Amino acid sequence: MKIVVFGPERRAGALVGERVIDLNRGLAKYLSERGEANAAEQAASRLPSRLLSLIERGPAGLADAQAVIDHFIKLSPADDRGAPTVVHNLNDVKLHAPWPERRIACVGGNYAAHLAGMWANRLGKTEVSVEQITEEAKKAGQWGFWKVPAEVAGPNDTIPFPKRVTYFDYEGEIAIVIGNRGKNIPAERIREYVWGVTLFHDWSIRDGGGVDRVVSYNLQKNFDGAVSMGPCIVVGELDQQDIDADTRVNGVVRQSYNTSEMIWSFGEVLEYLSRDFTFVPGDVIAGGTSAGTAADKSRRGPDGKRPLDLFLKVGDVVEVSSSKIGALGNKIVASD
Structure with a gap:
């Protein structure tokens, strides 16, 4: 799994080939599609958008990240029409240093x-x-x-x-x-x-x-x-x-x-x-x-x-x- 930090909000994403999957928004959309209540709140807790918080989640966070990748891996950015966007073209986003702001x-x-x-x-x-x-x-x-x-x-x-x-x-x-x-x-x-x-x-x-x-x-x-x-x-x-x-x-x-x-x-x-x-x-x-x-x-x-x-x-x-x-x-x- 390749984790990146991208975009103006410096969100945590997964780099898959030439695409970047927004992990937090991906989990929120995945949970919503399954009909679960409070999908956004669950996603914020289980798969935070900030890199350091994702690291602190440990194995559970990585398991959720992998589930999001598996769910969206075949979705192209052109077909990701529902807001907010989950799948981005790598060339369309700015990658930042994957620095968790620690020592x-x-x-x-x-x-x-x-x-x-x-x-x-x-x-x-x-x-x-x-x-x-x-x-x-x-x-x-x-x-x-x-x-x-x-x-x-x-x-x-x-x-x-x-x-x-x-x-x-x-x-x-x-x-x-x-x-x-x-x-x-x-x-x-x-x-x-x-x-x-x-x-x-x-x-x-x-x-x-x-x-x-x-x-x-x-x-x-x-x-x-x-x-x-x-x-x-x-x-x-x-x-x-x-x-x-x-x-x-x-x-x-x-x-x-x-x-x-x-x-x-x-x-x-x-x-x-x-x-x-x-x-x-x-x-x-x-x-x-x-x-x-x-x-x-x-x-x-x-x-x-x-x-x-x-x-x-x-x-x-x-x-x-x-x-x-x-x-x-x-x-x-x-x-x-």
Whole structure:
């Protein structure tokens, strides 16, 4: 099941081929056709129009969603004449980020191939195998950061180029959306907590971040347009540790990897972060990025500076995609 957020009211829908089914209105119409009283009220309770409320409904909400999909799957938008509309052409609606407006945790340094390039730049380590990098990273322990956006960009939204930046980078990622409340969660119970999987873009500032500190504001990862997600959340179909991901800049492949290559699995990350910390439905964990970013591919010159050719510029179009999820494209524009 592919869940999207669409339209001016940012309603939860199901993406089925080239159609979007409004789940809440679909259930209301389905119940009304069966002659049930208070169909709209029942639908509002059982299959809410807001994404977060749908996630919080758990398995019962997904069962109702599947019933709506099964009922309307053969109905074309042209034949859906009764108001309000339930079945829409995908091209006729605006897809928004499927962000439940909860917290976003991001894993850092979670792919050895990416670390190889970063270590070559920062530490001068060039003759290190992927196995050695993985071992060293495991010994050093997990690290990451939180993204704290007020808004998250969705498919085809623009990303403003931060004014204070010279080196602006792309990081295509896979993220999980949490479906159950929990704390101190063992890694082996990860499947109980994953509601779905989506594409995630961790836009990053690669200019110097100032003095290194144990705790910081982390401004390189937090600015307007620092996150995009979409086009959908795939629910109940995927193994989060076996998802392919590609990143293209102006149509050229820059990244290509699989989540099976993660140093720390999503389960291990959830176990680490949930120590004395409660995760709630709608929280997001992004699993990190692999090799191919501008930062890990651009070697510093004798003057210590990196060439700009691989870093992003105004007008660039960046697309993160997966054969199992879809594509998330964004264009870089000048900041206001």
